Structures are given as structure tokens and as C-alpha cells.
Amino acid sequence: MTATHAIIRKAVTGARIFDGQTWHAGKALLVEDGTIAGIVGINDLLDGVETLDASGQLLVPGFIDLQVNGGGGVMLNDRQDVDGIRTICAAHAQFGTTALLPTLITDTFDIRAKAIAAGIEAKAAGVPGFLGLHLEGPHLSIARKGAHDPALIRPMDAADLDALLACKGAFDAMMITAAPENTTVEQVASLTASGFVVSIGHTDSGYATVVAYADAGARTVTHLFNAMSPLGHREPGVVGAALDRGDLFAGIIADGFHVDPVSMGIALRAKAGPSRIFIVTDAMSTIGSDQTGFTLNGREIFRKDGRLTLADGTLAGADIDMLSSVRFVHERLGLPLDEALRMASAYPADAMRIEERKGRLLPGLDADFVLMSQSLDMVSTWIGGACVFEA
CATH class of the missing domain: 3.20.20.140 (Metal-dependent hydrolases)
Incomplete structure (x- = not known):
């Protein structure tokens, strides 16, 4: 009997997202099992995905x-x-x-x-x-x-x-x-x-x-x-x-x-x-x-x-x-x-030659990111898709 693995999906919506290269507005950061699945349109989110509303905030690489x-x-x-x-x-x-x-x-x-x-x-x-x-x-x-x-x-x-x-x-x-x-x-x-x-x-x-x-x-x-x-x-x-x-x-x-x-x-x-x-x-x-x-x-x-x-x-x-x-x-x-x-x-x-894992919010990389206010005040810190600090 093969063990099943539940994919944990969540999406952060409402924020202005910087992926390490460009800024994205009106998009959502999609996380699956602790990694970045992509930056997608709100209408492209699947039903049942857990969402976090970060309206008015900045979402940037950790x-x-x-x-x-x-x-x-x-x-x-x-x-x-x-x-x-x-x-x-x-x-x-x-x-x-x-x-x-x-x-x-x-x-x-x-x-x-x-x-x-x-x-x-x-x-x-x-x-x-x-x-x-x-x-x-x-x-x-x-x-x-x-x-x-x-x-x-x-x-x-x-x-x-x-x-x-x-x-x-x-x-x-x-x-x-x-x-x-x-x-x-x-x-x-x-x-x-x-x-x-x-x-x-x-x-x-x-x-x-x-x-x-x-x-x-x-x-x-x-x-x-x-x-x-x-x-x-x-x-x-x-x-x-x-x-x-x-x-x-x-x-x-x-x-x-x-x-x-x-x-x-x-x-x-x-x-x-x-x-x-x-x-x-x-x-x-x-x-x-x-x-x-x-x-x-x-x-x-x-x-x-x-x-x-x-x-x-x-x-x-x-x-x-x-x-x-x-x-x-x-x-x-x-x-x-x-x-x-x-x-x-x-x-x-x-x-450090770890750009294939960290440093940007690109598909396949670790979901390490920071939510900040527009005035660059801390909101929360996320490592591997999990919140480790909340202001």
C-alpha cells in the first residue's frame, strides 16, 4: 500500500509582489509544500486554496x-x-x-x-x-x-x-x-x-x-x-x-x-x-x-x-x-x-551559489518571503511557506 501525500497549497493575495526581478500587481503568490508554485492571477486560483489577504502590503523575497x-x-x-x-x-x-x-x-x-x-x-x-x-x-x-x-x-x-x-x-x-x-x-x-x-x-x-x-x-x-x-x-x-x-x-x-x-x-x-x-x-x-x-x-x-x-x-x-x-x-x-x-x-x-533554492520568488524555489507595509515596517516573516514571525 502506497502512502498518500497531501499537497498543502496556500495563496497570498492583495500584496504588491517583488519576485527578485520585477514587481507584480493584482496577482497572488501561490505556495505548494513549502515552495513557490508561481505568481498567478486571482482568477487562476483553484477552489479550496487557503488564502491570506495581504492587501496594501509588499511581498518580497526573504x-x-x-x-x-x-x-x-x-x-x-x-x-x-x-x-x-x-x-x-x-x-x-x-x-x-x-x-x-x-x-x-x-x-x-x-x-x-x-x-x-x-x-x-x-x-x-x-x-x-x-x-x-x-x-x-x-x-x-x-x-x-x-x-x-x-x-x-x-x-x-x-x-x-x-x-x-x-x-x-x-x-x-x-x-x-x-x-x-x-x-x-x-x-x-x-x-x-x-x-x-x-x-x-x-x-x-x-x-x-x-x-x-x-x-x-x-x-x-x-x-x-x-x-x-x-x-x-x-x-x-x-x-x-x-x-x-x-x-x-x-x-x-x-x-x-x-x-x-x-x-x-x-x-x-x-x-x-x-x-x-x-x-x-x-x-x-x-x-x-x-x-x-x-x-x-x-x-x-x-x-x-x-x-x-x-x-x-x-x-x-x-x-x-x-x-x-x-x-x-x-x-x-x-x-x-x-x-x-x-x-x-x-x-x-x-x-553562495544557492540561487536555485533561495533569493527570489520564482517557481520551484523555497517559499521564503517577507510581508511589509508600504512604509517598510515588518508585518510577517515566512520560511518554507510557514509563518515564523508576526509583528
Whole structure:
């Protein structure tokens, strides 16, 4: 006897829909079994389909955040378990993030191993919003350490590489930020071949070195402008390479503190394609919480006026969510709303090579979407066709 499978259909009606490419009015988003079945006319809906009236709202692809250190009062560095990852994902779902990479800041070999094990458990448990891990360090440059603990920064050795290669196939997406000062092109090539997206970051390297690492497989640049060699008139640096190389994506923190809005606008206009600049939050545990501060590797981080800093004033991650970031690039930089939305959904999906599953509202892709008011206030967040947050 063959078991029958009931197809669960629902339709969202009344909203102005952005599918990641174009806007649709007077249509319905049709969801079947957690995936997008299509954007159809109201008269094309079958009888008996469950409908959700979203009249007057905007329906857009769910946000994808590739750099999330924490949320809901939890830092991945402090809590490597399924519940910790679940808390981080749920905190960011309040602001439209439907897929994210919990990010481990530079730490010990053992902490990294625990984070990877927790990520494997989170995937097995089907934690909503969990995409994989981003390992930011410890193989960085001390000269461009930012808020990373210099005592924990070190070269990538054979044991490190073996531990990372063992992650092959474990996650839907996996990213590592590394600096040429503490990794080799051969290591980057091996990581790329195993499925990692290698991101160049926290480095003082010059243009030629970045080009060599991109040729070896590095695909993205971590938080453009921050913790990297700048664009100079005789040495283009990491910033110059990121903008000049059409095959390098780049994340950017859109809070107005990490990068001046003028510099952001220049970078967006200068970026060579087809790869794009995408939004990351670099968010810490403060998102979705009332924390006034926390500790990182034993050092106190202070929260004040939208900034997170060490005692010496060094920026230590960001205190911003994805919806606020979208608003910033739309309202402050003057980007069209559709392009601001692509920076938070389609482009990070492309960077991670998951565009056949996420980042757009096209047939066959995951039904991850956000309902917002016309003034870009949150209404609800949906992952796999299920509502995970309602304002």
C-alpha cells in the first residue's frame, strides 16, 4: 500500500509582489509544500486554496544574511549548541531574515569544532532559517584584526585544513573568511573544491595578492572597506581588487558607521559585474534583545547609539538588522527599492551559489518571503511557506 501525500497549497493575495526581478500587481503568490508554485492571477486560483489577504502590503523575497555573529542575547562564540543557533535565527527572523550563516569569530580549535558540530545538529533538527556556518577566522592578519583577539589569530595548518575539509556536504552553504597572510593559495583551492565559499578579509594584502587568491577560488570579500587595505592611487589594495574583479562578490555593512554613505555609493557605482555587493549585518547578540553590552573573548563590548565598540573605540560588529539595512541603502543612498531588496536577497544567494533554492520568488524555489507595509515596517516573516514571525 502506497502512502498518500497531501499537497498543502496556500495563496497570498492583495500584496504588491517583488519576485527578485520585477514587481507584480493584482496577482497572488501561490505556495505548494513549502515552495513557490508561481505568481498567478486571482482568477487562476483553484477552489479550496487557503488564502491570506495581504492587501496594501509588499511581498518580497526573504533576506539572506551571510554574516551573523549573534542575536537574541546569544553569541555563537559563547554558545555552540542547537538552541543557541535557534535563538539567533529566531531573533533575526523578526527583521525579515529567512536564511543566515551563524558566524564564529576567531576562537580556539576546540570552539570551532563545537560550532561545526552544533551546526550539523541544527541542520538535522531543521532549525528554521539556518543555512550553514561562516567561520570568520582565526586565519586572519593581525595587522587588520579589527575586534578579533590577536592572541587567537594563527596560520592555517594541516589539522585546520583537515577539520574544514571534513565539513564537505554537511551544510547547504559554508563560508570561511581568511587572509592571505595566514593561508596559502593551495589551501584556498582545496577549500573551494570541497564546497566552501572562501572570502578574503581582515587582510593588508595588495591587489596582486588578492587577484592570485581569487584565481585560486576565493569568491567574496568580507565587509568591504573594513579591516582591509584601502584603495590607493598606486596600490589598489583589497578594496580596489573587490571593485575591479567582476568575479568577486563583496559584503557591506550598511549602518552608516562602518562605511560612510558617500563611500558606499561610490563602491556601488564602481563595482564591476557580474558579481555584486550584498548587505551583511555583522550583527552581534544585541539584535532582538535589550542588552546594553556583552563580552567577546573576555573583552567587554559596549552598546551605545547604534554602535558596538571595544573600550578603545574599535568597532566590534554591528547593531543593525537586515530590514534596517535595506531601509538605509534605499532611503539614505537613494537606491531603488528593488535594488536594495536584491542586495539583501538575490545577491547573497548568488554569492553562495544557492540561487536555485533561495533569493527570489520564482517557481520551484523555497517559499521564503517577507510581508511589509508600504512604509517598510515588518508585518510577517515566512520560511518554507510557514509563518515564523508576526509583528
